[in-house]
Amino acid sequence: MRKFLIYSVLFVCIAQLQVNAQQDAQSSLYFFNPLNFNPAYAGSRGSLNVTAVNRAQWVGWEGAPRTQFLSVHAPIMKKHLGVGGNLSFDRVGARTNFTLMANVAYHLEFKHTDWKLSMGLSGGIQSSQYDFNGLQVIDPTDYNYTTSNQMSAPNFGTGVYAYSKNAYIGFSIPRLLQRSLDTLSNSYLQRHYFLAAGYVYHYNSVLDIKPSVLVKFTANAPITIDMNLSAHLYKQFWVGVMYRYRESVGVNLAYSPNDSWSFGYAYDFPVNHLRFNNWGSHEIYLAFDLRSKQAAFISPRYF
Numbered sequence: 001m002r003k004f005l006i007y008s009v010l011f012v013c014i015a016q017l018q019v020n021a022q023q024d025a026q027s028s029l030y031f032f033n034p035l036n037f038n039p040a041y042a043g044s045r046g047s048l049n050v051t052a053v054n055r056a057q058w059v060g061w062e063g064a065p066r067t068q069f070l071s072v073h074a075p076i077m078k079k080h081l082g083v084g085g086n087l088s089f090d091r092v093g094a095r096t097n098f099t100l101m102a103n104v105a106y107h108l109e110f111k112h113t114d115w116k117l118s119m120g121l122s123g124g125i126q127s128s129q130y131d132f133n134g135l136q137v138i139d140p141t142d143y144n145y146t147t148s149n150q151m152s153a154p155n156f157g158t159g160v161y162a163y164s165k166n167a168y169i170g171f172s173i174p175r176l177l178q179r180s181l182d183t184l185s186n187s188y189l190q191r192h193y194f195l196a197a198g199y200v201y202h203y204n205s206v207l208d209i210k211p212s213v214l215v216k217f218t219a220n221a222p223i224t225i226d227m228n229l230s231a232h233l234y235k236q237f238w239v240g241v242m243y244r245y246r247e248s249v250g251v252n253l254a255y256s257p258n259d260s261w262s263f264g265y266a267y268d269f270p271v272n273h274l275r276f277n278n279w280g281s282h283e284i285y286l287a288f289d290l291r292s293k294q295a296a297f298i299s300p301r302y303f
Helices: 002-019
Strands: 048-056 066-076 081-092 095-109 116-130 149-163 167-173 192-199 207-218 224-233 237-244 248-255 261-270 281-290
Touching (some): 248 281
Antiparallel strands (some): 081 095, 167 192, 224 237, 261 281
């Protein structure tokens, strides 16, 4: 009976991951933390940047995803090289995933244009674990209950990122190696592909409009498309609406009291079969920039 319960939990978790393409944790504020999925972003802001994000998904469901992200990066070596690191901790039911990656990116400048091209690499470790201690058991001596099901392995990623004062586009593969998820099944962490783009339209001295999109795709899973349309007011206030294709709709708000700090909040609610018995997903972020007076990459605060 105990084995049946354990394997049922595994089936639910893994089925959710594969069907909904949720092996990579969702984030509605992806445009504030691109380093999480593209190592080529490292150093592109021209400042020492620290960004923290916390997401509570499908609030009201027991065992629903809870995710934390942290990214740190800065330009070095005459400002043509960017280095950084990012970590994520994602819990879904009895499963937890932890990722810690180091990033390096080289930035190319071009004459007669403000466009720059960055190429990045990342390397680090990923850890997956199932913790059954929180489940009710019939036989507490069952081998699968008393044994820790944890796997850790190195992984690598790559990406390219082209950006100018008013636009950006990037493509990345955060994990090049496909790794096994656990020791109890044949499931593995699939390779994911990310395509991100955005543009800023300066309407007047008060209002800037920024559309952005993030496309995520992997084998044997539906494509995920996040679309966001934001208004930037007085260079300080941010108001946006988002739509995740066939999944959810939402809003996001942000405020930058000065050139160093910014913080914000996002809410999205599912519009598919997951919309019942939950209060949607909530996400907050906090970011800090320490910028030198002679920064080589004068990247706008839009991205």
